[in-house]
Amino acid sequence: MIESISDVVRIPLPVGEEFFIKKHRLEAEGKAKKRICIVTGIHGDELEGQYVCYEVAHRIKLAQENLNGIVDIYPAMNPFGIDSITRGIPAFDLDMNRIFPGNSDGDMNEYLASEIIKELSDADVVLDIHASNIFLTETPQVRINEVSVSSLLPLAVKSNMDLVWIHGASTVLESTLAYSLNSKGTKTLVVEMGVGMRITEEYGEQLTEGIFSIMSELGIWTGEICRTRQPIIAQDNDGTDVCYLNAACAGVYMKERKQGSFVHKGDTIGKIISPLSGEILEIVRAPEDGLLFTVREYPVVDEGSLMGRILKQKVLSENNV
Amino acid sequence: MKISEIYSFKGLYRDDFRVTGYEFGEGEKSICIVGSLRGNEYQQMYVCSMLVKKLKKLEEAGKISKGSSIMIIPCGNPYSVNIKKRFWSIDNTDINRMFPGYGLGETTQRIADGIFNVIKEYKYGVQLASFYMPGHFVPQVRMMKTGNENIDLARKFGLPYIVLHNPRPFDTTTLNYNWQIWDTEAFSIYTSSTEKINKESAGQGVDSVLNFMAKEGILDYESSGFVASKIVESENFVTIRSNSAGFLDSIAKAGDKVIKGQVIAYISDPYTSDVLQTVKSDYDGIIVFAYDSPLAYMNTALFKIIPEKSQ
Ligand SMILES: [Zn+2]
Numbered sequence: 173m174i175e176s177i178s179d180v181v182r183i184p185l186p187v188g189e190e191f192f193i194k195k196h197r198l199e200a201e202g203k204a205k206k207r208i209c210i211v212t213g214i215h216g217d218e219l220e221g222q223y224v225c226y227e228v229a230h231r232i233k234l235a236q237e238n239l240n241g242i243v244d245i246y247p248a249m250n251p252f253g254i255d256s257i258t259r260g261i262p263a264f265d266l267d268m269n270r271i272f273p274g275n276s277d278g279d280m281n282e283y284l285a286s287e288i289i290k291e292l293s294d295a296d297v298v299l300d301i302h303a304s305n306i307f308l309t310e311t312p313q314v315r316i317n318e319v320s321v322s323s324l325l326p327l328a329v330k331s332n333m334d335l336v337w338i339h340g341a342s343t344v345l346e347s348t349l350a351y352s353l354n355s356k357g358t359k360t361l362v363v364e365m366g367v368g369m370r371i372t373e374e375y376g377e378q379l380t381e382g383i384f385s386i387m388s389e390l391g392i393w394t395g396e397i398c399r400t401r402q403p404i405i406a407q408d409n410d411g412t413d414v415c416y417l418n419a420a421c422a423g424v425y426m427k428e429r430k431q432g433s434f435v436h437k438g439d440t441i442g443k444i445i446s447p448l449s450g451e452i453l454e455i456v457r458a459p460e461d462g463l464l465f466t467v468r469e470y471p472v473v474d475e476g477s478l479m480g481r482i483l484k485q486k487v488l489s490e491n492n493v
Numbered sequence: 494m495k496i497s498e499i500y501s502f503k504g505l506y507r508d509d510f511r512v513t514g515y516e517f518g519e520g521e522k523s524i525c526i527v528g529s530l531r532g533n534e535y536q537q538m539y540v541c542s543m544l545v546k547k548l549k550k551l552e553e554a555g556k557i558s559k560g561s562s563i564m565i566i567p568c569g570n571p572y573s574v575n576i577k578k579r580f581w582s583i584d585n586t587d588i589n590r591m592f593p594g595y596g597l598g599e600t601t602q603r604i605a606d607g608i609f610n611v612i613k614e615y616k617y618g619v620q621l622a623s624f625y626m627p628g629h630f631v632p633q634v635r636m637m638k639t640g641n642e643n644i645d646l647a648r649k650f651g652l653p654y655i656v657l658h659n660p661r662p663f664d665t666t667t668l669n670y671n672w673q674i675w676d677t678e679a680f681s682i683y684t685s686s687t688e689k690i691n692k693e694s695a696g697q698g699v700d701s702v703l704n705f706m707a708k709e710g711i712l713d714y715e716s717s718g719f720v721a722s723k724i725v726e727s728e729n730f731v732t733i734r735s736n737s738a739g740f741l742d743s744i745a746k747a748g749d750k751v752i753k754g755q756v757i758a759y760i761s762d763p764y765t766s767d768v769l770q771t772v773k774s775d776y777d778g779i780i781v782f783a784y785d786s787p788l789a790y791m792n793t794a795l796f797k798i799i800p801e802k803s804q
Contacts, residue, residue, distance in 0.1 A: 186738040186788040187763045263790075265579055266625070270663065279626075279734070280790045307584065344590075346662040418597060422505040448506070474583055475502040476600035 173236040174199045180246065181287045183280065191252075193284070195291075196225075196245040198232050206390050207242040209292050210383065212301040214268045214349060216253015216260070220366040221301030223376035228383055238395030243387070244295070249288060249349075257369065259305065270344075272352040289352055296390055297327060298360040299383065300350050304466075306368035308478060311431045311465040312375050313337055315362045317345060318409045320354040325405070328361055330389050332382030332400040334432065335465055335483070340409050367469045404463070404491045406483055415459050415482040419444060419473040423453045427479075431467045434488075441480055444473060461485040463493075494549050499566060500607030502600075510572050512608060517548045520560035523711045525615040525677075526702060527566045527608075527668060530588045531580065532573030536686045537621035540698040541567035547699060556713040563711065564615065569608050590663060592671040609671065617646075617709070618672040619702060622681040626794065627688065628784040629747040632697045634722070635681040637664060639673055644724060646678055649708040650701040651719030654781065654799075658727035685747060725799050731776055733796040735760055737769040741789040745796065749780045757796060760789055776800040 180193040199205070210228060212221025225247040232239055248254050250261060250268045260267045261281055274285025292298050304310040313335035314328040321338055328336045345351055353360040363379060366372040385400045387393035406413045419425065423444035429435060435458040444454040456479055458464070466481035473479065499512040528534065528541035545565050551557060568574060572582050580587050586601045593613070594606025612618065624630065633654040636642045647655045664670045672679035682701060685694035697718055704719050706712040735741070737760050745757035751774040758772040772795060782797035789795060 183791045184738045186740075186790060259585065264625075277734075278792065279794055280792045283792050305584075343662045343665045416598075418599065422503055424505070446505075472505065472583065474505075474600040476598060476603045477583070478599055 173232075173239055174201065175233075180291050181284055183283075191280075193246065193249060193251065193288070196229060196247070198229060198236075198239060198243045198245075200239040200241055205241045206296045206392050207244065207294070208383075208387055208390065208392055209244045209246065209295040209298045210301070211246045211249060211292070211298060211349070213246075213248040213254050214250055214300065215302060215305070215368075216250045216256065216258045216262075217306055217368040218259075218303035219254075219369060219371050220303035220375060222247060223371045223373060224301055224379050224383070227376055227380040231380065231384070235395050238393055240394050241387070241390065241392030243392065259368075269349060270347045272347055272349045273356075288349070289356075292349075292353060292360075293356050293358050295358055297386060298350075298353055298358060299331075299363060299386070300360060301363045301365075301379070303366045303368055303370075304364055307468060307470040308466050309367040309431045309469045310364045311335055311463075312365035312378055313363070313465065314403070315339060315364055317341055317351060317354070320359075323359055324354070324361060327359060327386055327389070329403060329405070330382065330385045330400060331361065331363070331403070332378055332385055332398075333363065333365070333403050334401065335463075336403045336405045337414075338405070338407050338409060340411055404483065404488065404493055406487045408487075413484055413487045415462065415484060416478060417441065417456060417459070417480040417482070419456075419475060419477045419479055420454050422474050424471045425456075425468050425473045425477075425479055426471070427467050427469070429464055429467065431465060433464045434462070435464050435482065436461050442468070456480070458482060463488060494545075494552060499611050500604060502603070504572075507572070510604075512566060512569050512571075512604070514611065515545045515548075515565045515567070517552045517563040517565075518557035518561045518711075520562055522615040523561040523563060523709070524617040524619065524706060525564040525566070525612045526619045526621070527612065528568055528621050529574060530569040530668070531623065532570060532576065532578045533688045534621070534623050535574075535688055536684055536690050536695060537623060538567045538574070539690050540621050540684060540695045540702075541565050543695060543699045544702060547703065551712060551714065558711055558713065561711045563706070564612065566608065566612070569604065589668055590666045592666055592668045593675070605668075609668070613672065613675045613677065615677055617705075618669070618677040618679040619705075620668050620679070620681050621698065622669075622683055623687040624683070624782070626784060627786050628782055629685045629691075630683045631748050631779070631781045632685065632694060632701070633683050633781070634701075635683060635727075636679075637670060637673070638726075643678060647680060648722050649705045650680070650682070650722070651704045651716065652682070652697070652701045652722055653720055655722045655724045656727050656781075657724065723799075725781075729799065730781065730797045731778070731800055732794045733757070733772060733775060733798065735770060735772070735789045735791060735793045735795055738789060738791045739763050739769050740766075740787060741784070741793075741795065743783060743785070743795070745774075745780055745783065747780050747783045750778075751780060751798065752777045763788075772796075774798060
């Protein structure tokens with residue numbers, strides 16, 4: 173096995189420092205190799221992918237004779253963001269996942285985006301690992317834009333995630349890394365799991381097994397793999413598969429149910445309390461039966477803040493859950 | 494003048510979030526002007542406040558045409574302005590990426606919805622807009638090329654430039670775009686600054702809106718500062734970028750006429766003052782945007798120039 177750590181880009185910063193994005197390559201000897209790219213850290217406050225990057229490399233190194241291709245690991249696409257606990261790109265107040273495909277003649281960030289696309293576009297599969305945000309915990313899931321279902325769903329079902337959420341197309345999402353790569357024909361799966369600013373080891377293990385399963389599918393890994401779970405598939409193209417629970421008032425949210433719980437209509441999911449008056453402001457109940465796959469983690473809510481998402485029973489029934 | 498609450502909700506430990514509108518005249522919803530939607534858009538709010546002052550006097554003098562009503566919303570996001578944060582206080586979302594809004598959705602979707610419900614029926618919509626980079630603009634009206642943009646209407650502002658640009662993916666969620674979808678003739682006006690108040694440029698912004706109202710018969714008002722606009726497509730702008738990073742010393746300003754080869758800025762080493770780049774204009778033309786920050790990153794758009802031949 174050939175192993176290297178190298179720069180994807182390197183550019184000077186104004187004051188006594190250079191900016192760079194690093195990658196870790198693990199490559200089998202020989203030729204005719206397929207390539208998988210593990211990408212994370214586009215949002216600087218999402219850290220779940222950090223453990224996955226470590227764990228994939230660690231497991232490959234323990235059984236390197238089974239590697240039959242190239243695994244490129246990019247743990248920090250937005251290094252400034254990770255360093256400063258900032259979701260977007262600090263100094264520019266930009267969401268890095270809204271600037272793709274970028275522009276090689278554009279400003280620093282547009283240039284970075286275009287270099288990232290160039291770097292990834294000849295991969296056989298790209299996995300872009302996200303970790304929700306600091307507000308919500310997500311059940312491990314793959315999100316697929318309806319326009320790329322036919323190419324991505326066969327891979328998504330191998331990813332060992334609990335849910336595949338196929339959502340409708342939206343022009344705003346056209347500036348994401350995944351959309352840009354998929355529209356160039358580079359298969360890119362978006363994983364959302366866990367919560368911002370934290371690492372959930374169990375989810376990291378689960379996704380790592382999914383990555384080995386995808387690698388095995390592509391012939392990049394010849395070793396034994398675990399049996400992967402069958403995900404629930406939500407064909408939510410028209411946006412009717414999911415109930416959204418939004419706060420009716422500002423307050424402090426106390427969650428009562430964990431992500432991944434099955435809930436019945438009327439079950440209490442949490443409550444909004446007022447520490448100032450000592451009152452319950454709202455008891456948040458499930459509007460229908462289903463799977464609570466998103467829960468609010470960050471307690472302070474404004475009117476409208478999302479407190480959870482429920483995958484409706486009709487989808488569970490279609491999946492025989 | 495009528496003061497109304499456009500949208501509000503209760504805060505947890507803060508005063509209520511309130512968007513306030515100032516209405517002049519009565520009758521058909523003629524024109525609505527929106528100032529800051531972001532926490533750093535001071536100049537945009539300032540222009541609106543000057544408009545409120547002017548319109549109050551004009552209304553008292555009976556100068557607002559019968560059957561026309563004018564709405565000014567100086568600030569759609571006082572929560573962010575008061576804490577000096579550009580985007581929404583808790584989740585950093587941008588209200589100007591949430592239109593037309595959704596009343597049952599998340600907080601900034603609800604704010605966008607609350608505002609849009611009040612302002613979507615106006616015949617004309619003017620947003621005092623800002624650019625994401627710190628810098629100075631030549632005063633201009635910007636319009637999206639939707640196929641039915643009305644340039645002759647835009648001329649009625651009497652600003653030096655009318656800039657046409659192609660919609661980008663995120664534009665579908667801006668106020669301007671959604672106004673147009675709901676059949677409001679929408680314009681974005683850029684005055685020179687955002688985080689600093691430039692009174693002269695704000696005055697030009699105020700005049701331009703009053704000029705437009707006068708030409709549209711909404712107001713009986715003697716035009717001032719009216720100029721014949723030049724029409725430019727933003728794709729014809731030439732961008733002059735830094736090819737090094739360090740201190741930026743700009744010599745030229747927005748509005749300056751420059752010639753090819755003219756030195757317009759220097760980038761220097763922040764430790765030694767050695768010149769790293771002598772920035773020159775690639776064209777004869779007018780500077781329409783000049784970046785303003787002591788530091789320049791690599792590839793920063795330092796200047797945008799309209800080449801003479803494309804005017
Ligand atoms: Zn993310």
